[in-house]
Amino acid sequence: xxxxxxxxxxxxxxxxxxALEGRDxxxxxxxRRYERPVFSLVFRMVRDRELAEDLTQDTFVKVxxxxxxxxxxxxxxxxxxxxxxxxAIDHLRRRQLDTVSMDGSxxxxxxxxxxxxxxxxxxxxxxxxxxxxxxxxGSAIERAIAQLRPEYRSCIMLRHVEGRSYEEIASTLxxxxxxxxxxxxxxxxxxxxxxEHTRE
Amino acid sequence: xxxxxxxPNEIDLLVDGEAGFGVAPLRAHIQECTECxxxxxxxxxxxxxxxxxxxxxxxxxxxxxxMAQVPVFVPAHVAARDSVRRWLPQxxxxxVAALAVAGSAALTLTIGMVWLALQGDLxxxxxxxxxxxxxxxxxxxxxxxxxxxxxxxxxxxxQGLGAMGAVLLLVAFLIAAVGTVAGIRRLAVASRRA
Numbered sequence: 001x002x003x004x005x006x007x008x009x010x011x012x013x014x015x016x017x018x019a020l021e022g023r024d025x026x027x028x029x030x031x032r033r034y035e036r037p038v039f040s041l042v043f044r045m046v047r048d049r050e051l052a053e054d055l056t057q058d059t060f061v062k063v064x065x066x067x068x069x070x071x072x073x074x075x076x077x078x079x080x081x082x083x084x085x086x087x088a089i090d091h092l093r094r095r096q097l098d099t100v101s102m103d104g105s106x107x108x109x110x111x112x113x114x115x116x117x118x119x120x121x122x123x124x125x126x127x128x129x130x131x132x133x134x135x136x137x138g139s140a141i142e143r144a145i146a147q148l149r150p151e152y153r154s155c156i157m158l159r160h161v162e163g164r165s166y167e168e169i170a171s172t173l174x175x176x177x178x179x180x181x182x183x184x185x186x187x188x189x190x191x192x193x194x195x196e197h198t199r200e
Numbered sequence: 201x202x203x204x205x206x207x208p209n210e211i212d213l214l215v216d217g218e219a220g221f222g223v224a225p226l227r228a229h230i231q232e233c234t235e236c237x238x239x240x241x242x243x244x245x246x247x248x249x250x251x252x253x254x255x256x257x258x259x260x261x262x263x264x265x266x267m268a269q270v271p272v273f274v275p276a277h278v279a280a281r282d283s284v285r286r287w288l289p290q291x292x293x294x295x296v297a298a299l300a301v302a303g304s305a306a307l308t309l310t311i312g313m314v315w316l317a318l319q320g321d322l323x324x325x326x327x328x329x330x331x332x333x334x335x336x337x338x339x340x341x342x343x344x345x346x347x348x349x350x351x352x353x354x355x356x357x358x359q360g361l362g363a364m365g366a367v368l369l370l371v372a373f374l375i376a377a378v379g380t381v382a383g384i385r386r387l388a389v390a391s392r393r394a
Binding site: 023028031039195 | 255269
């Protein structure tokens, strides 16, 4: 009991140090702290509870099995989210379930380039999932998030659900700061449009 | 009043609550421009909806499932430190008492050793007698063990090999033992990884 209370009050870096000493309870404390944020991020990325459970498990197994590679100058949670995001994105790429953005390439610099890369269709498998996920996720904002492209989704989740700064998101996702700002701006724009459509 | 409406990234600055020299004119514009104020309000509604999103809970057995796949190794130095800690008394008073007892014992032993060292002749004699008795006891025990393990005939054959033969036999045994231990260890590591 005393040990559990001590662990709960320790900063992440100290819990990681204890986990590196082979403390089972420290490993479990790291899982306890981050299972909900990681699962939520992954669930909103893949929109399938069972799959999200498996990917969250994979994330924690990867992280805890390679704790010796963790660099203390990096926030533990950022490292964890980076791996969770990579696991989810890798899965989406493998399954080719990505939604195609309606707003064109995020790298498009001109109106013509945006127009030339604009799409208004989604993967057919995604449509089949929509009804299922709507029951689970419920609200209009969740459905709107589900329509975002994965890169936008992870950025917007880290920014507004996890409360990360732009700089942290750039570091976590290995993206330039400007790209993160662009993704978040476009994600908000798409969400705003989707919600306007819902309200009408 | 400014005639230019706010750019999307300027709306983002306000939504993110940025503070700075360039933000004040944007805020001033918002006060005067109904259209930009509505756009800002729309953007804030989205952000508030996002920030109100809950965390989902995974299955309660997630930690057990993860830990079943994570090999947890206790480094040797940590295991040694833990062992020492287990033997140490918990309270400060008990630790002081244990230290005092250990110090007294060490002091007594040291004095005893110094006294013995000063008794030169007695020490040489006693060491000789003790050494001879130990040698006889070890040789006898070794012979008994060899007879028990190998039997009389094998022991006679071993004696026939001489000292060099016995050494070679011992070396072969050690190589076989080390090889066996290494093989078992490798199998254990492979099965844990699998």
